[in-house]
Amino acid sequence: MNVLDVRSMQVHRGARLVVADATFTATRGEIVALMGASGAGKTTILRAIAGLDPIASGTVTIPRPVGMVFQFHHLFANMSAHRNVWLALVHVLKRPREDAERRAQELLVSLGVGDRASAMPHELSGGEAQRVAIARALAIEPRILLMDEPTASLDPARRGDLAATLRQLAREGRTIVIATHDIEFARACAHRALTVDGGRVHVVS
Amino acid sequence: MTSMRWSAAALFVCLVLAPAVSRAQNRPELRWGGDAEGGEPYVVADSSDPSHVVGFDVDIAQLLASGLGRVPRFVQVGFTSIDADAARGDFDVGLSGIEDTPARRARLAVTIPYYEFREVLTVRSSDKDRYRTLADLRGHRVATLGATLAYDLLVDVHAGEGVIPVTYEDDVHPYSDLVVGRVDAVVLDAILAERGVRRNSGLTNQPAVLAVGHYVGILSANQSAVRDRMNVILRDAMRDGRLERILRRWNVWNEDQPRLYARVLSDTSQYPVPASSLASSPPGTEGTAARRYLPALLRAAAITIVLSCLAMALAVIAGALIASGRIYGAAPVRVALIGYVEVIRGTPLLLQLFVLYFGLAAVIQLPAFVAALLGLGLNYAAYESEIYRGALEAIPSGQLEAARTLGLSERQTFFLVRAPQAFRLALAPMTNDFVALLKDSSLVSVITVVELTKETSIFAANVGSWVVPGAMCGALYLAMSLPLARLARRIERGWRRG
Numbered sequence: 001m002n003v004l005d006v007r008s009m010q011v012h013r014g015a016r017l018v019v020a021d022a023t024f025t026a027t028r029g030e031i032v033a034l035m036g037a038s039g040a041g042k043t044t045i046l047r048a049i050a051g052l053d054p055i056a057s058g059t060v061t062i063p064r065p066v067g068m069v070f071q072f073h074h075l076f077a078n079m080s081a082h083r084n085v086w087l088a089l090v091h092v093l094k095r096p097r098e099d100a101e102r103r104a105q106e107l108l109v110s111l112g113v114g115d116r117a118s119a120m121p122h123e124l125s126g127g128e129a130q131r132v133a134i135a136r137a138l139a140i141e142p143r144i145l146l147m148d149e150p151t152a153s154l155d156p157a158r159r160g161d162l163a164a165t166l167r168q169l170a171r172e173g174r175t176i177v178i179a180t181h182d183i184e185f186a187r188a189c190a191h192r193a194l195t196v197d198g199g200r201v202h203v204v205s
Numbered sequence: 206m207t208s209m210r211w212s213a214a215a216l217f218v219c220l221v222l223a224p225a226v227s228r229a230q231n232r233p234e235l236r237w238g239g240d241a242e243g244g245e246p247y248v249v250a251d252s253s254d255p256s257h258v259v260g261f262d263v264d265i266a267q268l269l270a271s272g273l274g275r276v277p278r279f280v281q282v283g284f285t286s287i288d289a290d291a292a293r294g295d296f297d298v299g300l301s302g303i304e305d306t307p308a309r310r311a312r313l314a315v316t317i318p319y320y321e322f323r324e325v326l327t328v329r330s331s332d333k334d335r336y337r338t339l340a341d342l343r344g345h346r347v348a349t350l351g352a353t354l355a356y357d358l359l360v361d362v363h364a365g366e367g368v369i370p371v372t373y374e375d376d377v378h379p380y381s382d383l384v385v386g387r388v389d390a391v392v393l394d395a396i397l398a399e400r401g402v403r404r405n406s407g408l409t410n411q412p413a414v415l416a417v418g419h420y421v422g423i424l425s426a427n428q429s430a431v432r433d434r435m436n437v438i439l440r441d442a443m444r445d446g447r448l449e450r451i452l453r454r455w456n457v458w459n460e461d462q463p464r465l466y467a468r469v470l471s472d473t474s475q476y477p478v479p480a481s482s483l484a485s486s487p488p489g490t491e492g493t494a495a496r497r498y499l500p501a502l503l504r505a506a507a508i509t510i511v512l513s514c515l516a517m518a519l520a521v522i523a524g525a526l527i528a529s530g531r532i533y534g535a536a537p538v539r540v541a542l543i544g545y546v547e548v549i550r551g552t553p554l555l556l557q558l559f560v561l562y563f564g565l566a567a568v569i570q571l572p573a574f575v576a577a578l579l580g581l582g583l584n585y586a587a588y589e590s591e592i593y594r595g596a597l598e599a600i601p602s603g604q605l606e607a608a609r610t611l612g613l614s615e616r617q618t619f620f621l622v623r624a625p626q627a628f629r630l631a632l633a634p635m636t637n638d639f640v641a642l643l644k645d646s647s648l649v650s651v652i653t654v655v656e657l658t659k660e661t662s663i664f665a666a667n668v669g670s671w672v673v674p675g676a677m678c679g680a681l682y683l684a685m686s687l688p689l690a691r692l693a694r695r696i697e698r699g700w701r702r703g
Contacts, residue, residue: 052606068610074603078625087621088611140611 002061003028003144003175004049009058011041011048011199018044020199022058026144026192031166031176033186036196042179043071045196046146049177062144067137071149073129075121081108081132082117088140107135111165126153127161134165144175151182163189235275237266238296240284242375246396246455247302248279261455262300265319268447269298269422272438273431285352285374285662288313289671291423297431298422302396304354305419307480308667314432318419318478319439319448320457321465322394324355326411327401329383333409336390343367345389348379351659352666354418355392371573371653372663378563380405385566387573394418396457419465419478436475443470495673498664505660506681512577512656513643513685519582520642521635524589531594533615542590549587555648557584562652577649585642592634596627629697636693640686657681 004026011019019041026032034042047053049060050068075084082104089100108114111131116124124132130153137145147166151159159182166176166189179196180186186193195202239248241258251257258279270277280296291299291313298316309315328336336342339359344367349355351372359370371388373379379391380401391401392415402408424432442448443466452458469477530542549557562576571579600623608618647658655663661678665671 050610052609065612066610068607070603070607072603074601074607076604076607076622078622078629088613091617091621092612136607136611 001027003030003063004177005059005061006045006049007059009045009048009060010056011044011053012056013044013053017056018199019048022048022196022199022201024194024201024203026175026177028143028175029170029173030192031170031178031190033190033193034177034179034196034201035181035183035186035193037181040196041199042181042196043148044199045201046148046177046179050146063142065140065142067140067142067145069130069133069137069145069147069150071152073121073133073153075124075129075132075136077121080118080120081113081124081128084121084132085135085139088136093140104135104139107138108132111135112161127155127158130154130162131165138169142174144177145169147176147178149180149182150178151180151185159185160188232274232276234278235266235270235273235298236278236280236296237270238280238282238287238290238299239263239266239301240287241279241281243284243301244376245400246457248300261320261451261457262302264451264454265422265448266298266300268442268451269300269435269438272441273434285666288423288666292425292670294425294428297428298424298435300422302394302420303423305421305478305480306354306357309421309423310476310480312426312670314424314426314429315476316422316424316432317436317439317469317476318421318465319443320420320452321461322396322418322420323414323461324358324392324416324418325395325398326413326415327380327383327391327393327398327408328389328411329386330407330409332389333411337411338413339368339390339392339415340366342390345369346371346387348373348382348388348391348653349393350374350376350379350397352663353393354416355394356663358416359392372655372659373653374651376401377404380408381563381566383408385570387566387570417461440470492673494664494668495677498660498667498674499677501660502657502664502677502681505655505657506685508654509643509646509657509682510685512574512581512649512654513639513646516578516581516585516646517639517642519578520585520589520638523583523586525593527586527590528593528597529619531590532597533619546587546590549584554580554584554645555651558648558652573649573653576652577646577654580652581642581646581649585638588638589635592631592638593627596630597623599630600626632693632697636690639689643686643689644682 002025007023009022022045036042048055050066085104086100089095090097108117113128113131116128239262241248241250246260247262248258248260251259266277282290287299305318346369348371349359376397382388383391384405398410402410527542530538558580561580604622605618608622646656650659661674665674
């Protein structure tokens with residue numbers, strides 16, 4: 001069963017057509033990699049699916065909420081790692097503060113950064129910040145997780161850890177779409193790879 | 206070719222300027238200081254040629270200059286600083302309706318008086334029978350000009366009879382504020398009172414004389430020889446009727462003057478008449494004066510700090526609203542707010558205070574403190590809004606998008622993510638603005654609020670020196686601004702620790 005269904009999606013940036021034709025699907029528990037060179041339109045496809053950029057034509061069917069992990073993480077700089085994770089639980093899902101804090105701590109522990117809960121974002125390393133960003137995205141219980149260039153700030157050893165983490169999340173039933181130009185990483189974790197070139201998505205055999 | 210052109214130019218300069226130079230060398234100048242803002246009939250810009258001044262003080266300067274064989278030249282000085290200018294020697298003699306006081310006699314060379322005036326009470330005609338003397342005005346606001354005999358009179362009465370003195374920087378607005386009801390009476394000399402009643406309908410001068418004073422010329426203390434020569438010239442002019450002709454020409458001659466002249470001519474001592482009929486406290490040394498003025502300075506400092514804190518609070522709230530409106534508002538709101546910020550930043554605060562207090566008086570009569578608070582607060586709001594807008598726009602858009610994907614509303618994103626970070630960025634420039642506001646608050650003295658700088662200038666006028674008053678005033682401002690800067694640094698450090 002398809003969790004994500006993108007059909008003939010076009011996205012403009014100003015007058016420029018950045019995504020000419022994106023058509024692809026992803027099923028429950030599947031990891032799909034969108035591959036391509038810088039400027040090919042990978043990030044824009046993710047942003048349009050997440051609702052951050054408006055689509056000009058076509059359709060996107062996606063279950064809300066959507067978990068999004070940005071290339072540069074974009075943690076809220078004025079609060080601790082822990083609060084970054086529980087903020088939406090309290091203010092969007094209206095969970096009691098105590099429950100939210102406990103759940104946030106569980107997520108941080110499961111991603112291996114439980115001991116960094118009280119750190120401010122500027123005190124975290126690239127890998128730690130990314131794990132906190134994943135925990136923040138997962139806190140709102142999304143069925144689908146979108147990740148933009150997740151290996152950009154990681155050394156090779158950390159890339160292996162991240163691949164394992166993503167496969168575990170997929171096993172738990174989440175659908176994951178990754179935009180990356182890192183072929184090794186895509187091979188290590190994705191079930192399926194699609195190439196993006198000139199704003200078009202192609203199926204790779 | 207070039208040298209020929211130079212020679213021609215040099216010749217031209219010699220032919221045109223040489224006679225003027227030689228004339229000036231033949232007859233040296235008598236530089237005399239006055240304040241053309243003082244207006245008719247003292248010193249006022251000539252309506253047919255605003256570069257010239259006219260008035261009875263101008264004619265008296267001419268009289269003194271010709272007696273000394275000199276050419277008079279007018280030097281514009283502010284009325285409240287005229288003593289300090291005389292002491293510094295910025296001009297040879299000051300003539301601008303300057304009152305004879307013990308403080309002036311102690312610190313400057315003062316001429317014999319050339320005019321006697323009465324301090325009178327002006328009230329609204331409808332109150333004519335209610336307020337006949339100052340004793341009837343217990344608990345009421347009475348206006349006057351700062352650093353004058355009338356002010357001393359009011360302060361003494363204030364102590365004894367409970368009159369609330371309100372000081373103005375000029376002699377026009379006391380009367381217009383009397384008409385609109387901001388004050389219930391004005392005490393000033395009869396010349397100004399006559400003019401006030403002539404220009405504003407519905408006012409009456411009470412016949413009772415509150416005090417008698419005299420106008421004199423003032424010179425630097427080391428110029429007593431010149432002063433003595435001026436006294437001879439003035440006495441001659443009293444005898445031969447030249448002084449009377451001048452005063453008649455300006456419609457200020459009255460029966461008090463012949464009596465004054467008789468006393469002055471019969472007594473050839475340096476000071477033939479007392480400084481004023483008012484028993485003014487002796488000037489004393491600056492040290493004793495400092496002790497006497499310290500409570501008043503501390504009270505004025507309290508007004509400065511309270512006014513500044515309230516105005517800053519208003520500026521922060523209004524500034525935050527303006528900044529939010531400029532970022533999140535609809536196009537018409539944004540245009541209106543940009544207009545507000547540009548108008549406020551592009552015009553002087555002084556002008557805004559005048560408009561708020563005097564300009565709007567016909568529509569709404571704001572109390573002086575409220576007008577000062579609004580003027581300062583709304584002016585600084587324009588500057589604060591630009592700081593906040595810059596700070597809000599400095600927050601990376603990625604964080605705002607992350608908030609959107611988490612499902613936070615625009616409002617939640619603003620209060621939980623954007624504003625707290627922007628506030629940290631804005632803190633240092635805000636502290637800077639608060640210190641600037643603290644000092645700009647001195648401008649509100651033009652709308653009758655007596656804050657620290659105004660109280661200091663009254664103090665300085667009384668002792669005739671700015672050294673001790675200036676040092677005390679500066680120390681009080683520093684005592685207020687330094688802890689503020691420290692507090693801001695402490696908050697910033699706390700935030701950095703997270």
